Amino acid sequence: MTVEQARALLLRCAQPADAVEVELVDAFGRRLAASVQTEEPIPHFRRSGMDGYAVRTSDLANVNAAAPVELEVIEHIPCGVEPQYMITVGKAARIMTGAMVPEGADAVIMQEMTELVESEGRSIVRIQKKVASGTNITPIGEEAREGTLVLEAGERIGAGHTAILASLGYSRVPVYRKPKVAILSTGSELLQLSDPMQMGKIRNSNAYMLSAQIIAAGGQPQLIGQIPDDYPRAEQMLYDLLSSDADLIVTTGGVSVGDYDIMADFFLRWEGTTLFNKIAMRPGSPTTAGSWRNKLLFGLSGNPSACFVGFELFVRPVIQQLQGAVVDHAQTVTCHLAVDYKKVNAYPRYVRGYWYSNGGEHYAKPVGRDKSSAILSLKEANCLIVIPPTKTGFPAGDIVQIIPLDGAMSK
Numbered sequence: 109m110t111v112e113q114a115r116a117l118l119l120r121c122a123q124p125a126d127a128v129e130v131e132l133v134d135a136f137g138r139r140l141a142a143s144v145q146t147e148e149p150i151p152h153f154r155r156s157g158m159d160g161y162a163v164r165t166s167d168l169a170n171v172n173a174a175a176p177v178e179l180e181v182i183e184h185i186p187c188g189v190e191p192q193y194m195i196t197v198g199k200a201a202r203i204m205t206g207a208m209v210p211e212g213a214d215a216v217i218m219q220e221m222t223e224l225v226e227s228e229g230r231s232i233v234r235i236q237k238k239v240a241s242g243t244n245i246t247p248i249g250e251e252a253r254e255g256t257l258v259l260e261a262g263e264r265i266g267a268g269h270t271a272i273l274a275s276l277g278y279s280r281v282p283v284y285r286k287p288k289v290a291i292l293s294t295g296s297e298l299l300q301l302s303d304p305m306q307m308g309k310i311r312n313s314n315a316y317m318l319s320a321q322i323i324a325a326g327g328q329p330q331l332i333g334q335i336p337d338d339y340p341r342a343e344q345m346l347y348d349l350l351s352s353d354a355d356l357i358v359t360t361g362g363v364s365v366g367d368y369d370i371m372a373d374f375f376l377r378w379e380g381t382t383l384f385n386k387i388a389m390r391p392g393s394p395t396t397a398g399s400w401r402n403k404l405l406f407g408l409s410g411n412p413s414a415c416f417v418g419f420e421l422f423v424r425p426v427i428q429q430l431q432g433a434v435v436d437h438a439q440t441v442t443c444h445l446a447v448d449y450k451k452v453n454a455y456p457r458y459v460r461g462y463w464y465s466n467g468g469e470h471y472a473k474p475v476g477r478d479k480s481s482a483i484l485s486l487k488e489a490n491c492l493i494v495i496p497p498t499k500t501g502f503p504a505g506d507i508v509q510i511i512p513l514d515g516a517m518s519k
């Protein structure tokens with residue numbers, strides 16, 4: 109099965125979770141659970157774009173430096189105040205940026221183009237230049253008419269979304285619930301983080317790496333712990349988790365063909381439907397997944413880098429779709445290979461890489477050690493470079509696609 113086929117199968121099984129309401133200040137990074145329309149036009153009143161004077165341009169039709177026009181200033185209009193008077197022939201109003209333009213006025217002339225004269229207790233503004241009708245006035249509805257769809261369900265709330273929600277009066281926002289993702293690690297070699305090192309054993313790094321990846325994807329990780337490679341115990345634990353309130357279950361380790369690869373056995377024997385247990389890719393070829401009563405169970409590889417890649421390609425899009433995101437395909441960026449890639453591959457390879465721009469072009473190069481068992485190179489990677497199957501490798505300069513790793517598998 110190809111990566112694309114496997115993703116399509118998984119995404120067919122993932123329905124958005126229910127919605128919850130959160131305070132607007134807590135909504136950043138969450139996904140909207142409802143679309144948002146304007147109730148009023150934006151802006152909802154004619155707004156001045158400058159500090160100056162609201163005028164009738166017909167009063168300035170014949171104005172020039174030799175023949176200035178003098179208008180009587182009948183009102184001062186600060187922001188937030190409704191004007192009291194209409195501007196009629198020969199009149200003007202002092203007005204501030206953001207304030208409501210009075211009836212009758214059809215332009216705002218900026219203060220720097222005018223001169224204010226006080227004469228017999230009256231304020232007179234002297235103008236020497238013409239302005240076009242509409243100058244420095246933002247018309248009603250310039251940005252959006254009443255009833256405009258401004259945000260769609262599933263969009264991720266950023267700073268701009270927050271400004272829109274605030275201006276529309278959303279102190280609380282409907283967002284999708286964070287999917288709960290249970291993480292279970294398998295392996296008799298696994299130590300707790302605080303355990304002293306023992307010969308032949310390792311600490312359980314995958315669970316914590318996955319926890320970080322789940323948070324980055326918008327999910328809520330549940331660290332269930334680790335179990336030895338003991339089939340009856342694993343089976344009991346897995347059915348308990350499948351019946352729990354977790355939205356997804358992710359396991360690590362034990363999916364290959366080894367004597368103690370208990371997850372591979374489980375996926376052969378369980379009551380659920382195994383969607384795939386082998387993917388045409390490296391690393392992570394033994395990545396396995398299935399569904400049990402509409403709940404997905406992922407068996408990711410134990411090898412840290414294979415586990416990482418399996419999560420990015422398959423679990424991340426599911427977590428995103430559970431929050432209403434539209435996940436159609438992995439979003440890739442076209443780059444030049446910055447160095448030769450000479451490894452022979454029978455399958456597409458998702459190489460941990462670093463991508464950057466130089467002279468207006470994007471480049472990507474593999475980082476560190478490319479082995480599935482590697483841990484240290486993971487922190488260097490900001491992308492996965494997609495290397496198609498090759499018998500000869502690719503020279504530097506060739507075009508490749510990359511998948512950015514800044515949480516950007518989909519918009």
Ligand SMILES: Nc1nc2c(c(=O)[nH]1)N[C@H]1C(S)=C(S)[C@@H](COP(=O)(O)OP(=O)(O)OC[C@H]3O[C@@H](n4cnc5c(N)ncnc54)[C@H](O)[C@@H]3O)O[C@H]1N2
Pocket residue numbers: 293294295297298310311312313314315360361362363364365366369391392393394408409410411412414480481
């Ligand atoms: N004869 C074959 N051997 C292997 C094959 C194969 O096709 N034929 N596939 C290889 C590939 S590819 C991969 S990937 C791995 C998959 O291994 P498993 O998913 O079965 O994982 P384990 O056997 O449990 O462990 C592998 C490796 O990862 C370490 N590990 C496990 N859990 C963790 C953890 N929580 N944190 C950190 N590291 C972990 C474990 O100690 C092992 O070193 O199989 C190849 N073999």
Ligand code: MOO
Pocket residue numbers: 389390391392393394409411413414480481
């Ligand atoms: O598929 Mo394995 O992840 O290459 O090492």
Ligand SMILES: [Mg+2]
Pocket residue numbers: 361362363364365366368369
């Ligand atoms: Mg194994």
